[in-house]
Amino acid sequence: MHGMSRAIRITGGHPLAGTVVVGGAKNAVLKHMAAAILADGESVIRRVPRIADVDVMAEVLRRLGARVRFEGDVMRVDSATLDSFEAPYDLVSAMRASILVLGPLVARFGKARVAMPGGCNIGSRKIDLHLKGLQQLGAEITSEHGYIQASAPRGLSGAHIFLDFPSVGATENLLMAAVQAHGTTTIENAAREPEIQDLVAFLRAMGAAIEGAGTSTLVIEGVEELRPAEHTVIGDRIEAGTMLVAGALAAKRLAVEGADPTHLELVLNKLAEAGVEVQVDGRRMVVASPGRFRPVDVATLPYPGFPTDMQPQFMAMLSLADGDSVITENVFESRFMFADELRRMGADITIEGHRAIVRGVERLSGAPVMAPDLRGGAALVLAGLAAEGETLVAGTYHIERGYEDLVGKLRSVGAAVEWVDLAEGGSGVDA
Ligand code: UD1
Numbered sequence: 001m002h003g004m005s006r007a008i009r010i011t012g013g014h015p016l017a018g019t020v021v022v023g024g025a026k027n028a029v030l031k032h033m034a035a036a037i038l039a040d041g042e043s044v045i046r047r048v049p050r051i052a053d054v055d056v057m058a059e060v061l062r063r064l065g066a067r068v069r070f071e072g073d074v075m076r077v078d079s080a081t082l083d084s085f086e087a088p089y090d091l092v093s094a095m096r097a098s099i100l101v102l103g104p105l106v107a108r109f110g111k112a113r114v115a116m117p118g119g120c121n122i123g124s125r126k127i128d129l130h131l132k133g134l135q136q137l138g139a140e141i142t143s144e145h146g147y148i149q150a151s152a153p154r155g156l157s158g159a160h161i162f163l164d165f166p167s168v169g170a171t172e173n174l175l176m177a178a179v180q181a182h183g184t185t186t187i188e189n190a191a192r193e194p195e196i197q198d199l200v201a202f203l204r205a206m207g208a209a210i211e212g213a214g215t216s217t218l219v220i221e222g223v224e225e226l227r228p229a230e231h232t233v234i235g236d237r238i239e240a241g242t243m244l245v246a247g248a249l250a251a252k253r254l255a256v257e258g259a260d261p262t263h264l265e266l267v268l269n270k271l272a273e274a275g276v277e278v279q280v281d282g283r284r285m286v287v288a289s290p291g292r293f294r295p296v297d298v299a300t301l302p303y304p305g306f307p308t309d310m311q312p313q314f315m316a317m318l319s320l321a322d323g324d325s326v327i328t329e330n331v332f333e334s335r336f337m338f339a340d341e342l343r344r345m346g347a348d349i350t351i352e353g354h355r356a357i358v359r360g361v362e363r364l365s366g367a368p369v370m371a372p373d374l375r376g377g378a379a380l381v382l383a384g385l386a387a388e389g390e391t392l393v394a395g396t397y398h399i400e401r402g403y404e405d406l407v408g409k410l411r412s413v414g415a416a417v418e419w420v421d422l423a424e425g426g427s428g429v430d431a
Contacts, residue, residue, distance in 0.1 A: 008393045008407055010384030011416035012366055015289075016251040018413035022240045022258040023049035023404045024073070024233030027309075028195040030097045031172050032202050032231060033057045036077035037066070037104040038176065039206050041228035048075045048233060049404040052397065056095040060087050064101065082109075089115035089146060095401070099127060100169065103177035106139050106150045113149050125332070129170035133161045137177055137185065158183030158222055166191040166216065166302045172199055179208040181222040190218045193303040194263045198234045205229035235259035238309045239403060240285070241267045242378050245313040246410065247287035248276040249320070249386040254413060256285045266306045270296055270314065274321065295323035295360060300331050312338050312379035319347035320386060321360035329354045338376030341369040345380075345387055363388055371395035374402045381406065385415055394422065 024047035034057070036043040048054060048070065058068045058075070065083040069076045085105050092098040092115040105112035117127065131141050131148065137156040142149045158181050163170060171191040176199075178185035190196070192214055200213035206229040209221035240259035247254035248271060261268065261280045268278050268285075274293045279286040296318060300308040308331040318325040319342055329335050336356055339349045344367045348359040366389035371377025377399040384391030393399075399406060410417045 005422045006396050007420050007422050008381055008396050008399070009418050009420045010366070010381060010387075010391045010393070012364075012384055012387040012389060012391065014250070014385075014414055014416045016247060016254045016385070016410070016413045016415055019255040019257060020243050020409045020413055022236045022243065022256065023047065025195055025198070025236040025238075026051055026053060026402045027168070027193070027238070028198045029054060029233045030057050031100055031195065031199045032233065033061060033075070033077060034100040034104055035176055035199060035202055035206070036228075037061070037064070037079050037082065037101060038108055038179065038203075038226045039228040040080050042076050042078040042080070043206070043228040044230040045075045045077065046073065046230070046232040048073050049236065051404050052401045053095050053097065056091055056098065060091050060098050060101060063088060063091070064105075085109055085111050086113040087115060092117050096125065097169070099130065100173055100176070102130065102148070102150060103134070103173035103175070106134065106152050107156060107177045107180040110152045110155060111150065113147050116143065116146055116148055127169070129163055129165065129167045130173045133163070133170060133174040133187075134177055136161050137174070137181055139177075156181035158185040158220070161185065161187045163187065163189040165189070168193050168196065171196055171218070175199065175203070175210070175218060175220065178220040179203055179210070179223065179226065181220075183222055185220040185222070187218040187220070188216065190216050191302055192216055194234060194237060194260070202229065202231040205231055235283070237263040238307065238375075240264060241307070241310045242313050242382070242403070243409070244271065244278060244285060244287050245310075245317050246382050246385055248274070248289055248293070248317055249382055250415070251287055251289050253286060253288050256287065257283055259283065261285055266304065267310055270298055270306065274317065293317060293321040293360070295321040295325040295358075297326045297328075299328040302331065308332055308335060309375050311335060312376045313382055315339065315349070315356060315358060316342060316379040316383040318358045319349065319361060319383070320364065321358070323360050325358045325360070327356040327358060329356070335376075337372040338379055341372065341376070341380055342383060344369055345383055345391065347383075365389060366391040368392040368394070371398045374398050378403060378406065381410070381417070385410070392420070
């Protein structure tokens with residue numbers, strides 16, 4: 001579907017100017033699509049980004065028997081025809097978020113079979129918290145032949161769940177399981193990400209009774225039945241943050257629109273510490289490059305802490321700082337793989353466990369590099385905007401998983417970025 005033969009070529013040093021508009025949040029829409037399973041009928045989701053992960057989730061829903069239509073940025077999911085309860089391995093291995101159908105399937109049908117996600121290239125991502133919580137809600141969980149089977153023939157029952165860690169996915173899966181359970185469920189140490197608040201808004205529109213969205217305690221009063229609903233997805237704060245860093249690296253004046261700046265508070269604070277002033281006016285954020293950056297220490301944490309999904313982009317930026325920065329990754333075990341690629345562009349980075357010491361250099365030089373994952377790939381494109389000469393980023397299917405037309409959006413504001421086909425003579429491969 002997304003061949004590995006395409007690469008993104010960036011010629012550094014072209015100043016960015018203009019406005020980019022971000023799309024709906026990837027990390028929200030995938031959950032809304034799973035939540036549509038809960039209602040017997042057609043739900044409508046608006047402002048859906050055109051990204052590969054959305055296609056995978058649409059395929060998961062289709063294999064379950066749902067009808068999915070996607071026109072423009074409007075998606076209709078009709079789960080009245082749903083007649084299968086299995087998320088197969090080929091899809092779960094393509095996208096881990098496929099496991100989010102587990103909660104809604106058990107809630108509505110009392111059964112589900114979901115392939116166990118395999119290793120992931122940003123650290124071993126377990127699902128023990130999802131499963132433990134479902135067991136507390138009364139589901140019987142077994143696993144064999146690489147599949148997890150959950151069953152609750154008499155329905156789920158409300159429970160008091162205390163998460164060991166505020167996992168985003170576990171909070172969402174349990175939330176979607178609990179909305180139709182008998183009685184009250186409390187999820188403590190719940191994740192507080194804006195995307196969860198948006199999922200709660202959608203579930204409430206479907207008739208769910210949930211209190212505490214945005215806090216670490218969610219209280220869910222089970223209801224008999226949910227009805228289809230319409231919902232518009234929140235703007236993608238990570239896409240917005242990525243564009244702000246692009247602006248910090250290369251813009252004369254770049255406006256980023258369509259995301260809520262209050263979702264980016266710590267990102268904006270850290271940009272300011274690095275010498276990047278972002279003017280905020282409603283839903284519009286305007287950024288310009290300060291030239292050289294001040295070094296800043298950054299530690300990722302669950303929301304409202306600094307997002308792990310912005311860590312690679314910041315590392316790219318701070319590799320051009322006037323001094324040393326320490327970046328601490330607290331959410332995922334090994335999310336520094338792209339640092340090796342950044343080093344190939346001249347960055348001076350030392351990894352010590354979950355800490356990266358970034359010694360600022362005066363310039364990066366364009367090089368052929370490989371995107372190791374979604375955000376790391378985006379960070380390499382950003383580095384290319386500021387580097388001297390040509391950068392060729394391969395492994396772009398990672399980037400297409402979660403960024404809607406990154407190349408087109410950057411081009412529209414003056415970046416020298418283009419797709420190249422590696423299969424055809426490999427022009428530019430040795431750039
Ligand atoms: C979501 C986001 C991802 C983001 C991450 C953290 C989606 C589709 N993806 O991923 O972009 O980087 O939140 O903000 O929304 N963990 C366990 N046991 C579990 C579940 C998680 O140990 O049962 C650990 C993971 O290994 C990881 C940490 O908790 O180290 C965070 O994971 P989690 O918050 O669940 O992230 P995701 O929902 O997978």
